Amino acid sequence: MRSKHLNSPVTYALGMLAMMIPVQAFSSFYSYYYVEKLGLAVGLATLARTIFLIWDAVDQPIFGYLSDLTRTRYGRRKPWIVAAIPLFVVSFVMVFAVPEGLAGMELFAWFLTALMLYETVSTILWVNYGALFPELYRGDRLRAKASAIQQGMQIIALLTASALTPILISIYGFRNMSILLALTFVLFMALCMFYVREKEESVQAPLKFREAFRETLRNKAFWIFNLANSFAQTVNGLLSSIIPFYAKYVLHIPESEVSLLLASIFVSVIPLVAVWYWVIRKLGGVKGWQLALAFYALSVIPLWFARDLGTGIVSGVVAGCGLAGFLVTPAVISGQIIDRDARTTGRRREGMYTAVAGFITRSSGLISALAFWVVGMMFGYVSGDQPGPNPEMTFKVLISAVPFGLLLVSFLISLFLRIPANEETEGDL
Secondary structure, rough: HHHOOOHHHHHHHHHHHHHHHHHHHHHHHHHHHHHHHHHOHHHHHHHHHHHHHHHHHHHHHHHHHHHOOOOOOOOOOOOHHHHHHHHHHHHHHHHHHOOOOOHHHHHHHHHHEEEEEEHHHHHHHHHHHHHHHHOOOOOOOHHHHHHHHHHHHHHHHHHHHHHHHHHHHHHHHHHHHHHHHHHHHHHHHHHHOOOOOOOOHHHOOOHHHHHHHHHOOOOOOOOOHHHHHHHHHHHHHHHHHHHHHHHHOOOOOOHHHHHHHHHHHHHHHHHHHHHHHHHHHHOOHHHHHHHHHHHHHOOOHHHHOOOOOHHHHHHHHHHHHHHHHHHOOOOHHHHHHHHHHHHHHHHHHHHHHHHHHHHHHHHHHHHHHHHHHHHHHHHOOOOOOOOOOOOOHHHHHHHHHHHHHHHHHHHHOOOOOOOOOHHHOOOOO
């Protein structure tokens, strides 16, 4: 029975379900929890993200290289993922289990420590889980299919977390919410790892660290692709983290209805995953990705005009239509870039590429935090205790104008990516 499901795209996608439920809860509520509820100044929250990003620049390539270097009877990636599971539980709960009475610099110190631990363990998980994808699935058609299933599972996770997290918070509080979601992570990630078996060719001797890092940095297509993605990824983070503020200050709805607004963004994504899978097959990975970025940019405009829960939900559904394309297309192109590198170097270096790509795209968290800080200063928003004279405009700009600008930049950068048509389809099954 187990052999039937080994390396199945469905069982592999359970890992995405496992990680995205707590990650979505974190993305949507950590800023709201610390800034709005606990009173941490936006400037201090931004400083914490900046400090982490400096560390992230170091730990991402190191963990990627160590993953490529690892040799065990269970493979390169699985031992890292299994070891990180309990550490992720501890760090995720720590983010939302702030001791009572912390304020000012003490609260900042707790936030920074929790953030560093949580993001470091997340790096280990994402690097190794992401490195499995191009290794297990070869060729655009198989990758597009596996990516569609994976992103469908991601949307289920996003919907689950979006609908469930506010309810859990209202009933049990932030701390107990984090414990329940962490246990959900353990269940699905364990199932994923049970059905993953790495391919034997992964035992190839790796390049030395300096050479591996140099070859990665010299890859022009890699940089164009990931720089474009970093701006688009910022929008994903903004939409999630700003929604609770947007609901309060722009739509004027209670916290109990935030789950409806969050769910509206993701509900339209599920049927459209199949549409974007078809688009990739017709246009190819690069053109499909470029079209997705353009469509995503247009889809965030209606959020500016929403005035209540009803119009907010409609606008969220439209934004979800754009998000669907962005979620499906990148995995295909990333696999193409890794395949090209393997033909050049004679090594499959999924770990290093996933790690460096992860640092570039995760820098979107800093872009998001800086956008929050700058726009907040423009309109006088400091924290929930000091919302300023015009918090409504603050969060209209952050939910619509800033995402549109970022996605426009992302689309323009994407136009410079060139992958020959014969390489896009090479290895299709």
